[in-house]
Amino acid sequence: MTAQTRRARTIYANPSRAARPKPEASGRDRFWWYFMRLSGLALVLLALGHMLIMHVLVELSGGEIDFAFVQSRWGTPFWRVYDFLLLLLAFIHGARGARTVITDYVTHRTARSLLIGILIALAVIWMVLGMAVIVFFDPNTAPPTGPFS
Amino acid sequence: MVKLFGYEMTWSELAWFGHRASGLGVLLYLFMHIIETSTVLFGPDVYNAAVGIFKNLPARAGEVVLMAAVVYHALNGLRVIAMDFWPRLTVYYRPLTYGVIAATVISMIPLGLIMLRPFMPWGA
Numbered sequence: 333m334t335a336q337t338r339r340a341r342t343i344y345a346n347p348s349r350a351a352r353p354k355p356e357a358s359g360r361d362r363f364w365w366y367f368m369r370l371s372g373l374a375l376v377l378l379a380l381g382h383m384l385i386m387h388v389l390v391e392l393s394g395g396e397i398d399f400a401f402v403q404s405r406w407g408t409p410f411w412r413v414y415d416f417l418l419l420l421l422a423f424i425h426g427a428r429g430a431r432t433v434i435t436d437y438v439t440h441r442t443a444r445s446l447l448i449g450i451l452i453a454l455a456v457i458w459m460v461l462g463m464a465v466i467v468f469f470d471p472n473t474a475p476p477t478g479p480f481s
Numbered sequence: 482m483v484k485l486f487g488y489e490m491t492w493s494e495l496a497w498f499g500h501r502a503s504g505l506g507v508l509l510y511l512f513m514h515i516i517e518t519s520t521v522l523f524g525p526d527v528y529n530a531a532v533g534i535f536k537n538l539p540a541r542a543g544e545v546v547l548m549a550a551v552v553y554h555a556l557n558g559l560r561v562i563a564m565d566f567w568p569r570l571t572v573y574y575r576p577l578t579y580g581v582i583a584a585t586v587i588s589m590i591p592l593g594l595i596m597l598r599p600f601m602p603w604g605a
Contacts, residue, residue, distance in 0.1 A: 354565065369565060372558045383551050387544055388595050397532055399525035419515075426508035433501060454512070462515040469521055 364428055371425045378418040403471040412466055419462045427455035496578045500557050503550035510547055538600040545593045552592070553585040 355361040390397060405411050431448055438444040483490050490498070520531040534540070560577050564570045570577065594601075 369562045372562060376555045376559060379551055380555050383548055387548060388592060391595055391598060399521065399528045402521050402528070422511055426504065426511060429501075429504045430508055433505065458512055458515050461519055465515075465519045465522060 368425060368428060371421045375418075375421055375425060378414065379422060382415075382418055402469070406466070406469055407471050416463060416466050419459060419466065423455050423459040423462075427451055492578045492582075493574060496557055496560075496581065499553060500561075503554040506550050507547065507554060538597075541597060541600060545589070545596050548592055548596065549585065549589050552588055553581070556581045556584055 352365065354365050386397065390401075395401065406415075430451055434444060434447050434451065438447060483492065483495050485495060485498070517531050517535075521528045535544070560581050564574065564577075
């Protein structure tokens with residue numbers, strides 16, 4: 333009984349044993365602690381769903397990903413919203429995760445700020461580019477010149 | 482204990498390392514994926530040429546690795562979340578970690594076979 337309690341207490345020191353214990357004080361760090369877990373839950377559905385559709389179901393149904401596929405897929409608002417959410421959460425979750433890795437290994441203050449700055453800049457540029465593509469792609473006015481259109 | 486790159490690692494350390502490696506790998510892929518998909522704005526010729534780059538065996542094998550990374554990151558992430566919100570589960574961290582690794586390997590068998598199908602003798 334005592335051995336059991338002692339063992340449990342050691343493990344409780346870092347509940348996940350893979351990530352960080354929840355920050356005690358409320359604030360930015362705790363916000364991100366929750367964000368990573370909640371966005372992770374959403375991404376399990378969004379990202380795994382995306383991978384299963386694009387790489388497994390398309391294969392099983394004998395389909396092919398080409399321009400016509402995107403035209404019909406983004407013809408429905410549902411998939412645009414789905415992809416928009418996936419893009420948003422994946423980039424924020426991914427950038428925050430990469431930030432954690434940087435802060436773990438880079439101790440030099442200037443180098444650390446520089447790397448995090450570059451990371452955030454790249455993530456924002458790519459995320460905005462991806463969002464613009466999802467929002468502005470028009471299946472009707474795209475030039476119908478290819479062999480598959 | 483397991484050996485990786487000459488390091489003695491516990492299973493929880495290996496799970497942690499795998500989580501980082503897969504997360505960074507998927508983020509890197511995401512940057513490339515946005516570029517590739519954004520060519521859709523230039524019309525069918527450009528987009529079909531862009532996705533055509535990935536329709537071969539080496540690229541498909543890379544997609545299988547990507548799938549494994551996403552599956553592992555998702556399952557291990559669920560384990561981390563479960564332990565964070567129900568600390569009592571930490572008592573079972575070892576079987577849960579084995580479970581995540583086993584579930585990733587087992588689920589990758591059918592997924593890998595399906596994804597590689599067009600390039601394999603048994604494929605269409």
